Amino acid sequence: MSSSLSSDDVYAGLREALIGLGAEQEQITPAATFEQLDVDSLDMVELAQIVEERFGVSIKGSDVAKIASLGEAAQWISDRA
Amino acid sequence: MGASAGTPQGAALVTGASGGIGAAVAAALGGDHWPVGVCYRTHPERAQETLEAIERAGGSGIAIKVDVRDRAQLEGAFLALEERYGRVLVLVNNAGIRADDLALSLSDHDWSEVIDTNLSAAFAASRRALRGMLRARFGRIINIASVVGPRANAGQANYAAAKAGLIAMTRCIAVEVARRGITVNAIAPGLIETEMTADLDGSLLAAVPARRAGRPEEVAECARFLASPGASYITGTALFVDGGLSA
Numbered sequence: 031m032s033s034s035l036s037s038d039d040v041y042a043g044l045r046e047a048l049i050g051l052g053a054e055q056e057q058i059t060p061a062a063t064f065e066q067l068d069v070d071s072l073d074m075v076e077l078a079q080i081v082e083e084r085f086g087v088s089i090k091g092s093d094v095a096k097i098a099s100l101g102e103a104a105q106w107i108s109d110r111a
Numbered sequence: 112m113g114a115s116a117g118t119p120q121g122a123a124l125v126t127g128a129s130g131g132i133g134a135a136v137a138a139a140l141g142g143d144h145w146p147v148g149v150c151y152r153t154h155p156e157r158a159q160e161t162l163e164a165i166e167r168a169g170g171s172g173i174a175i176k177v178d179v180r181d182r183a184q185l186e187g188a189f190l191a192l193e194e195r196y197g198r199v200l201v202l203v204n205n206a207g208i209r210a211d212d213l214a215l216s217l218s219d220h221d222w223s224e225v226i227d228t229n230l231s232a233a234f235a236a237s238r239r240a241l242r243g244m245l246r247a248r249f250g251r252i253i254n255i256a257s258v259v260g261p262r263a264n265a266g267q268a269n270y271a272a273a274k275a276g277l278i279a280m281t282r283c284i285a286v287e288v289a290r291r292g293i294t295v296n297a298i299a300p301g302l303i304e305t306e307m308t309a310d311l312d313g314s315l316l317a318a319v320p321a322r323r324a325g326r327p328e329e330v331a332e333c334a335r336f337l338a339s340p341g342a343s344y345i346t347g348t349a350l351f352v353d354g355g356l357s358a
Binding site: 072075076079 | 242245246287288290291
């Protein structure tokens with residue numbers, strides 16, 4: 031995977047995936063937490079699958095616990111892409 | 112295409128599809144227009160016969176040699192189907208073996224072989240299939256269990272543990288993925304006329320209220336139904352197809 035992937039690119043990808051998972055578009059902001067977006071455990075598994083397919087980064091359950099917001103998630107993923 | 116209008120496009124994968132119940136299930140799903148992955152381990156010629164039965168029923172499919180205990184081979188079977196037909200949206204975990212013995216003399220080897228093939232492989236295949244099903248918002252997992260499990264049968268501690276485990280696994284996965292349009296059910300056949308039961312003595316038959324053994328097609332019809340749009344609200348259950356044996 032490209033190492034030049036910006037966190038903005040990842041954020042856009044996450045946003046798209048979250049919309050696909052049924053999150054309210056207006057609630058999706060960099061500061062939003064997965065909890066606020068009503069992302070449940072099954073959604074997280076699916077989101078991790080999408081992230082792996084799209085950005086080549088695998089996320090484990092223990093990683094998710096360290097990530098507070100969507101913006102942090104985008105940064106975390108782009109750091110590893 | 113899928114089973115009917117409104118069903119997403121994808122394939123069915125049936126393990127142990129070269130004989131008995133598996134072959135009948137594969138033919139039934141093929142007849143319902145699911146392209147079928149006919150997975151077999153030891154009998155390519157019988158897998159070919161299953162394919163011919165699918166074609167006679169108006170369907171299509173491919174035979175795939177796979178030892179379900181081998182994760183790499185299992186992955187290969189999924190990839191082969193995905194490449195040709197799209198996601199695997201119907202998974203029938205049917206592959207099973209018996210290695211009967213009284214518990215006192217049942218070896219670790221025979222215990223593990225039966226658990227690995229009949230239970231652990233079904234879990235691995237389900238986990239793999241769920242990835243595509245989750246994204247498709249549609250899926251049907253059908254686990255071929257057995258009336259032995261809920262019902263005791265001397266000499267089958269390994270088989271019964273695997274089959275009872277299969278039913279418990281069915282129920283747990285069902286509740287995990289129900290909100291994604293994926294159903295997970297078990298079929299628990301009783302005494303069915305197959306090669307696997309040919310060596311059983313007549314005492315079990317005497318206990319069957321229907322006074323006859325079932326036919327593989329009678330099990331296959333249930334699988335066809337559970338895979339169909341008509342069964343969309345049935346999940347986490349075990350359907351006993353046993354002539355009343357467990358009643």
